[in-house]
Amino acid sequence: MSRRALGVGAGGLLLAGAARAAPAGARPWPYLIGADISWVPEDEAAGATYYEAGVQRDPLAIFRDAGFNAIKLRLFVHPENGYSRGKPGGPWCGLAQIIDFSRRIKAAGFHLSLTLHYSDTWADPQHQDKPAAWAGLSFAKLVEAVHRHTRESLGAMAKAGVAPDLVIIGNETTFGMLWPDGRVPLTIPTGNAVTDRTHMHLAGAGGFDRFAVLLKAGIAGARETVPGARIALHNHLGRHWPIVQDWMDNLLRRGVRFDATGFSCYQQAAEGDWARTFDAFERRYPDHGFFAIEYSSRKRYLNDLVHGHRNGWGGFIWEPTRHQEAIFTRNGVNAGEGPKPNLLSQGANGAEAPGGVPSAASPPPEDHGGRYDADPAFLELYRNMARDYGLSAGPRPAPIRK
DSSP states (O other), rough: OOSSSOSSTTBBSOOTTOOOOOOSSOOSSSSSEEEEOOOHHHHHTTTTEEEEEEEEEOOHHHHHTTTEEEEEEESSSGGGGTTTTOOOOOTTTTTHHHHHHHHHHTTTTTTTEHHHHEESOOOOTTOOOOGGGTTTTTTTHHHHHHHHHHHHHHHHHHTTTTOSSSEEEEGGGGGGEETTTEEEEOOOOOHHHGGGTTTSSEEEEEHHHHHHHHHHHHHHHHHHHHHTOOOOOOEEEETTHHHHHHHHHHHHTTTOOOOOEEEEOSSSSSSSSHHHHHHHHHHTTTOOOEEEEEEOSSSHHHHHHHSSSSEEEEEEEEEETSSSSSSSETTEESSSSOOOOBGGOOOGGGGGGOOOOOOOOOOOOOOOOOOEOOHHHHHHHHHHHHHHTTTOOOOOOOOOOO
């Protein structure tokens, strides 16, 4: 497949439904059955151990044998100033720790993806806070900082022999990044110029123009440092096609060039929302791939939807050792909170919040050590998925004892 820059030409957006024998956005690898497991090293340091059928094993071996072939990690800028402040053994999700864990992941034969949070802590639909070290920078200097941080981080990973195969520039950037400079309005296209820009009154919001410049700086840093990697962006509203289309069109008009879009897929407003987004996305943007960058419940249903598209690259369950409908148990019960409602009307999931809504106070720190047992029903579900998609699980390494 051509490695040319993807997106639109100088004349504007690609026409929907353009005939292509082999879309440029078609799946570049075998389908990715992936997991974001950035918590694992932190939990292992707290004493977490992982078991399958009563035998202690490396969690990577458990995932690999269940048919997973891809792992995704997240990187903060200076987590000691935010996410990892006060946590023993850190800084977690900092560059040195991510390189160390990536060595384990690559040695186990996994495809490696990396999400760059351009923040010292969680970047999400409600918070896109600048790193403390960048807080006072002019916009021009902020753009330079994004480019430099991306180059230096990915360059260090490449030097260590763990260059990611897929780089995600920003986390949940539906409403922009590095607020307020790169903040964009919540847009629900209605044909009415007033309601179509409902949040433009936000003080200091830079809009799509500045958001696009920041994205281009990160993308350039990645292309220059790990030219073999694919580049993706992250929109957290996989259920909301009008917002996705407006977001994509605005970025493409401004010359942002990337390979794929990752969608969060935790809940729908109505049954079939994900399917409608995936169908419409592939028709309108045949030169772009897409994937489920986050999900938890409805594991087989969602992956079948993505796999059914040539431009569907894969799915990454988010923190499946102990988040939401985890695939591990602890003390005989699901190690997460359990499955969440499928529809927003059945109970809202914070991961699908529309943005601009203050989130609840962070819960007190918890002890995430202890014993985690892989749920055999979920392991079998993923093994069947891998088999049905024409993938194969890796060899079974010897059990480990810690």
